[in-house]
Amino acid sequence: AQSVTQLDSQVPVFEEAPVELRCNYSSSVSVYLFWYVQYPNQGLQLLLKYLSGSTLVKGINGFEAEFNKSQTSFHLRKPSVHISDTAEYFCAVSRSYGGSQGNLIFGKGTKLSVKP
Amino acid sequence: DAGVTQSPTHLIKTRGQHVTLRCSPISGHKSVSWYQQVLGQGPQFIFQYYEKEERGRGNFPDRFSARQFPNYSSELNVNALLLGDSALYLCASRGRPDFTDTQYFGPGTRLTVL
Numbered sequence: 001a002q003s004v005t006q007l008d009s010q011v012p013v014f015e016e017a018p019v020e021l022r023c024n025y026s027s028s029v030s031v032y033l034f035w036y037v038q039y040p041n042q043g044l045q046l047l048l049k050y051l052s053g054s055t056l057v058k059g060i061n062g063f064e065a066e067f068n069k070s071q072t073s074f075h076l077r078k079p080s081v082h083i084s085d086t087a088e089y090f091c092a093v094s095r096s097y098g099g100s101q102g103n104l105i106f107g108k109g110t111k112l113s114v115k116p
Numbered sequence: 117d118a119g120v121t122q123s124p125t126h127l128i129k130t131r132g133q134h135v136t137l138r139c140s141p142i143s144g145h146k147s148v149s150w151y152q153q154v155l156g157q158g159p160q161f162i163f164q165y166y167e168k169e170e171r172g173r174g175n176f177p178d179r180f181s182a183r184q185f186p187n188y189s190s191e192l193n194v195n196a197l198l199l200g201d202s203a204l205y206l207c208a209s210r211g212r213p214d215f216t217d218t219q220y221f222g223p224g225t226r227l228t229v230l
Binding site for chain 2 (some may be wrong): 036043044050
């Protein structure tokens with residue numbers, strides 16, 4: 001089985017500061033990794049995903065994440081945040097093959113609060 | 117192009133009642149998945165359908181059921197509602213059932229059980 005741990009439930013940061021949202025996963029099989037963002041009263045929007053290849057993945061809105069297999073981590077980073085980045089961020093994992101290939105397993109989320 | 121649409125947006129039910137939630141995928145998408153998001157938690161997988169067949173089921177009781185229609189829209193049914201079923205129910209669609217294809221989420225249906 002797979003599991004996802006998001007180490008910080010809330011991250012406050014000032015505008016234009018860098019931010020890192022941490023995600024660790026556990027799996028006995030090969031996985032795909034994802035970051036989604038959820039704005040208040042909205043559904044989920046895909047920020048970026050890692051399927052294979054380069055371990056540094058660039059996504060929308062200036063976000064990037066690095067896959068580290070040895071540390072089983074997939075931390076999300078942005079060099080300079082804006083007020084509009086205030087939202088909840090979810091890390092998710094899916095096994096890359098097999099019967100449950102289509103299912104996402106989510107972490108509990110990290111609320112990013114950007115202050116002026 | 118329209119994204120994933122869900123109806124209704126909100127609804128309120130009482131314990132023991134039945135509810136049906138509806139989802140229309142993006143045009144051309146044949147795979148639909150359902151997730152439950154309880155307040156303060158990440159979404160939890162309920163079902164996946166592809167080409168009208170169930171492809172996956174999460175750890176939910178038999179009170180939860182779903183189906184997919186020939187036009188690839190989908191319904192999620194929940195019987196004998198419990199207070200703990202109060203949540204945001206999210207539908208997601210993609211072209212293929214695997215993750216080489218991006219999955220798009222709808223805005224969700226907020227269910228409150230009193």
